Amino acid sequence: MGARHPRRAWSPGAGPVPYARDTVEAIVLLHQPDQLVWRWSANVVYTAKSCYRSTFQGSRACPAxxxxxxxxxxxxxxxxxxxxxxxxxxxxxxxxxxxxxxxxxxxxxxxxxxxxxxxxxxxxxxxxxxxxxxxxxxxxxxxxxxxxxxxxxxxxxxxxxxxxxxxxxxxxxxxxxxxxxxxxxxxxxxxxxxxxxxxxxxxxxxxxxxxxxxxxxxxxxxxxxxxxRTWHQFTYQEGTTHAPGNAQRVQQHLIKLADGGHGVILVANLPSGADQG
Ligand SMILES: [Zn+2]
Structure with a gap:
């Protein structure tokens, strides 16, 4: 590793990491107070829109x-x-x-x-x-x-x-x-x-x-x-049933959708008095 990446060769006691030192030395310090900047917008000013978009950094959009x-x-x-x-x-x-x-x-x-x-x-x-x-x-x-x-x-x-x-x-x-x-x-x-x-x-x-x-x-x-034609396959049947947890008998309309005469594939319970149309 040391031979292939000589700039990254480093051992304890050898001082600062060379490439980190180079990076730090390349920074020019100014006599101005530090300030926080928002990197996710071009003018470094925070906006909710840029914050929202930053959450998608690195994500891949589904083409569909x-x-x-x-x-x-x-x-x-x-x-x-x-x-x-x-x-x-x-x-x-x-x-x-x-x-x-x-x-x-x-x-x-x-x-x-x-x-x-x-x-x-x-x-x-x-x-x-x-x-x-x-x-x-x-x-x-x-x-x-x-x-x-x-x-x-x-x-x-x-x-x-x-x-x-x-x-x-x-x-x-x-x-x-x-x-x-x-x-x-x-x-x-x-x-x-x-x-x-x-x-x-x-x-x-x-x-x-x-x-x-x-x-x-x-x-x-x-x-x-x-x-x-499909709606005509709905047939209405009045029935009585017990409401869950309640002994009171509740009148309900049962709507059954016939599946080509082979069986019922949907049963919907409507409260009594619901519009059948
Ligand atoms: Zn095939």
């Missing part, structure tokens, strides 16, 4: 922040995409890197190794789901074609989408990969067989629920008759 931050989607879906952007989801590719047990090929197509990029943008299974969803939503953009990232595809697709439909496109951009990932998890953990029709049905059901929950941009791109 605008898509995640400004798009309507449930928080858990945004959180999934944030993890996917940071490559923190346990795909087979990540399991392989950690030396953990993994399946050799994508369970959805059985053709390529599974990575988040493959699952969301390159997998033939996923591309067919994208194609079906964009057709159903009447979005004029093309489905993903092996773009480097989901954000890259969204940026390109946005340019080919009329302005009133762009919020719907952004929400669909978060919705589709999330349900593909959930379907993939069902295949891995529950032994479910891959089914494009199943994913498409779940996308339609979820899209209708998101639109009713406040995704106005998504509502704008849903088929005109879809919302009414």
């Amino acid at each position: 922040w605008k898509l995640l931050w400004k798009t309507w989607a449930p928080p858990r879906v945004k959180f999934f995409h944030w993890l996917a952007n940071k490559d923190r989801c346990w795909t087979a590719e990540r399991l392989r890197r950690r030396g953990l047990q993994h399946h050799p090929r994508c369970l959805l197509c059985d053709q390529e190794p599974e990575s988040m990029h493959h699952l969301t943008l390159a997998c033939p299974f996923s591309r067919q789901v994208w194609y079906d969803t964009l057709s159903w939503l009447r979005l004029p953009c093309r489905p993903p074609d092996n773009e480097p990232t989901l954000h890259d595809w969204w940026t390109t697709a946005r340019q080919h989408t009329p302005k009133p439909m762009r919020k719907g496109l952004a929400t669909a951009t978060l919705l589709v990969p999330w349900l593909i990932w959930k379907h993939r998890n069902s295949c891995v953990f529950d032994g479910v067989q891959p089914s494009i029709q199943s994913v498409n049905d779940k996308i339609k059901t979820e899209a209708a629920l998101w639109a009713r929950a406040g995704a106005l941009g998504l509502r704008a791109v849903l088929p005109v008759d879809w919302d009414d």
Whole structure:
């Protein structure tokens, strides 16, 4: 070390550290009182704005922040995409890197190794789901074609989408990969067989629920008759139940959303007298 960095060679008793001494000796002292300065602004004056910005020193911005931050989607879906952007989801590719047990090929197509990029943008299974969803939503953009990232595809697709439909496109951009990932998890953990029709049905059901929950941009791109058709699937049933911790019988309305006749996937309890419309 001493030979390679002779200026840093130092031993106890040899006096001040040489490079520190050089640094100190290069400082010119003035006959002016010392003063504190704020280094995070150009004019060395403290401002709350410069203080806030200083907290981001050394941080790296997520390229897809605008898509995640400004798009309507449930928080858990945004959180999934944030993890996917940071490559923190346990795909087979990540399991392989950690030396953990993994399946050799994508369970959805059985053709390529599974990575988040493959699952969301390159997998033939996923591309067919994208194609079906964009057709159903009447979005004029093309489905993903092996773009480097989901954000890259969204940026390109946005340019080919009329302005009133762009919020719907952004929400669909978060919705589709999330349900593909959930379907993939069902295949891995529950032994479910891959089914494009199943994913498409779940996308339609979820899209209708998101639109009713406040995704106005998504509502704008849903088929005109879809919302009414979905709402007709709600059936009302009056029932009685006990309030928790209270023996008093409370009249409630039970709203059930039928899942294509296969079962009830949502049951919401409304207080008696709540507006059913
Ligand atoms: Zn695949």
